[in-house]
Amino acid sequence: xxxxxxxxxxxxxxxxxxxxxxxxxxxxxxxxxxxxxxxxxxxxxxxxxxxxxxxxxxxxxxxxxxxxxxxxxxxxxxxxxxxxxxxxxxxxxxxxxxxxxxxxxxxxxxxxxxxxxxxxxxxxxxxxxxxxxxxxxxxxxxxxxxxxxxxxxxxxxxxxxxxxxxxxxxxxxxxxxxxxxxx
Numbered sequence: 001x002x003x004x005x006x007x008x009x010x011x012x013x014x015x016x017x018x019x020x021x022x023x024x025x026x027x028x029x030x031x032x033x034x035x036x037x038x039x040x041x042x043x044x045x046x047x048x049x050x051x052x053x054x055x056x057x058x059x060x061x062x063x064x065x066x067x068x069x070x071x072x073x074x075x076x077x078x079x080x081x082x083x084x085x086x087x088x089x090x091x092x093x094x095x096x097x098x099x100x101x102x103x104x105x106x107x108x109x110x111x112x113x114x115x116x117x118x119x120x121x122x123x124x125x126x127x128x129x130x131x132x133x134x135x136x137x138x139x140x141x142x143x144x145x146x147x148x149x150x151x152x153x154x155x156x157x158x159x160x161x162x163x164x165x166x167x168x169x170x171x172x173x174x175x176x177x178x179x180x181x182x183x
Contacts, residue, residue: 074121088118
């Protein structure tokens with residue numbers, strides 16, 4: 001596996017070793033020891049799956065508050081997404097900065113996101129399916145989010161405004177409000 005650190009400390013692109021032959025493709029996409037060797041948390045408490053029907057759908061930006069912050073490893077199994085992480089760690093040198101990575105079923109790429117980042121994505125194709133490992137079980141009372149278009153972050157979504165977004169994600173508070181209330 002090939003690991004490349006992103007500009008947000010602790011966030012990584014993970015490209016698998018891919019083997020192609022007349023049968024098709026084989027790739028190792030999860031080797032906990034390779035994550036541990038880089039100081040990354042390989043804990044998996046749950047696996048999640050999301051399917052989006054329409055190109056341009058935005059999910060997020062989600063995070064869980066203390067003490068249930070999550071590590072996520074995200075990959076696409078069908079279609080393509082523009083995956084976004086925003087650094088919400090006040091002590092981080094990249095606080096309030098974001099990074100975006102294109103993940104596709106074809107490139108087999110994953111992204112590793114440490115605790116303290118908000119996460120979301122925009123689908124780049126119809127009928128997109130995303131699968132991700134999460135280090136901490138989902139805890140509804142600690143689920144938080146910030147707006148996809150929050151001016152504090154200035155995220156450049158490749159398709160602009162969403163073609164589809166649910167009411168919860170559309171009505172998240174802006175980051176300044178979230179900080180002021182401690183959530």
